[in-house]
Amino acid sequence: MIRIDSVTKRYPDGTVAVDRLSLEIPDRSITVLVGPSGCGKTTTLRMINRMVEPSEGTILLDGKDIQQQPVNTLRRSMGYVIQNAGLFQHRTILDNIATVPRLLGWGKEKSRARARELMERVGLDGALAKRYPYQLSGGQQQRVGVARALAADPPVLLMDEPFSAVDPVVRKGLQDELLRIQEELGKTIVFVTHDIDEAVKLGTMVAVMRTGGRLAQFAPPAELLTDPADSFVEDFLGTDRGIRRLSFFPSAGLELLTAPIVASDTTDEQIAARDLTDAPYLLVTDLDGKPLGWAERDTEIDTARLLPYGRPFVVATDSLRAALDCAVLSPTGWAVAVDGEGRAAGVVSQQTIGEAIRGAHAKSATTQKAAR
Template sequence: MIEFRAVTKRFDDGTIAVNNLDLVVEAGTITVFVGPSGCGKTTSLRMVNRMIDPSSGTILVDGKDILSVDPPMLRRGIGYVIQQAGLFPHRTVLDNVATVPLLSGWSRSKARGRAAELLELVGLPAELGKRYPVQLSGGQQQRVGVARALAADPPVLLMDEPFSAVDPVVREGLQDELLRLQAELDKTIVFVTHDIDEAVRIGEKVAVFREGGILAQYDRPAELLARPADDFVAHFVGKDRGYRSLSFVDASGVEVGAVPLVQVSEAVEPSGEWRLAVDDRRHPRGWLAPGTTVDGPLVEDVLKPGGSLFEVGQSIRGALDAALSSPSGLGVAVDAEGAVVGAVTATQVLAVIEGLRESRG
């Protein structure tokens, strides 16, 4: 657990970066600090590992005042991931990951063995261990940065805008990877971002900071979107917060109906309805438009892109997005293996959303 008790940081020029912060980060959770530039979120993070010392107040990690611990020793027990990974360019990937274990007195063979295990854990092939950072993509570098931070198995992991320098597709993949790792490792993670979408996607709790280093609201993502504390928070989380809050409502109330199917590589007759093409594992491949004539076996070149999919049991936002993005108006539901279960319409999903709204009064 990390606890901030009346913590203030005032710089020499009089600027107050963090103002009387009281906040508890529960053990084994991901807590996200978010807010506009200059709001004190990164300063708050960097005070935890004493990259910056507080001007007043107390920060406790597992009940111990951090000011009572030698800074280098404190940092060896806290993983730290920064933007663009901050890897040593003259060291191989494997030696980058092994850095903290070596500093902690591990033998080189033991440290490298641990590094190899972590590369696999973060989804990187073993052969990348011999390369240098410049030979990696941005997303690969960030994965190495996470592996390095985990090398000595610290209970606490600090992440300062680690994914902001990569493109949106890679960024979403890294977010998924972080959530997967957390499910396995159960670390106490403090994550800084300026992106509210990233904050509500990965955070179990989100701390919104306003300028002047003031904590505006500290809450679970669903509560933050549904009930902003004030106009600042409402403006910061965005006008579409109602739609985004659907990510925290499961789609169990949406009844999945049958969907007409055709098989890729088999002959099909013309039809006046949209039909979903699947492969031999019932994975969706696209839509066959009404009236389409196919000479010979069905090939994917004649299919319309299928829009997004939603997995049964996931959020109602996913169900609505699948229906709205589908050329047929039918949102495709799949199981955990990606096989088609059925489909829903936007009208069905909206009816369930309206029912939920009325039940809440």
């Protein structure tokens, strides 16, 4: 565990970058430091590997003061990923990744074999091994940066706004990849970002910092969204935190209706036999069960003139946020649930989703009370 104990960083000109910060960073999980620029989050990160020395306070790594350890040994035991990757432009991709193993005195062949293994792990094509950084896209360079940080299998990974310089689509890919890698490797990751959405998505714990280097709140993301400590945190979370919080409620409990699902070859008699009292619309599917669109009940079904159904949500795996989004997108006000293969699994109205949200709120309120 990394324990930051009332650490202050004061520069000679008197500016205070970090002010009596205390944090306990749990092992094998992602802790995100988030805040506006000038809040001291990067300074805090850099104090963990002693690129910045604290003016007061101590930082303990597994109970030992990091000041007592040789600085380069400490740094080689912590992977470091930086914005724009910071690759060595004069070395090949393979040699970039092999940097820390080489510093640790591994042989050339062993280091390179390890580097190849990591290229695969971060989703890089092995054909890139002999290329130079300028030949890679920004997203690929960032993957190399992550691979390089992981090369010597350090227990700790420090990440300083690693994904903020790439476009949103690439960023989402990198975030998903990081979560996947983390699931496999279980590193202790400290991740700095100014993007609250990124913090909520990646963090097991999120530390919100305010200008002047003070801690505003340290909590799991769901709690942050439910119960912001003060107006600063509330403002920082933005106006739609209620909607975002729904990401943490599963859609598994939603009651899905299957009666309104009709295949394009279902006969009128079969439809007439169903109980459709709650369903003003019918979801028409193709013969494989994939949704085509909505038709009004009690009218003739014309597959060429169906209402669009928006984007479906995946039953059980997607959150209530995804389900609500589907219902809002759909002109009928009904969301379509599909299974993993994209076949219609049921339909659900905005009303039912609304009830599920109220139910989820009530449930989380009782568990939080119990936790206190």
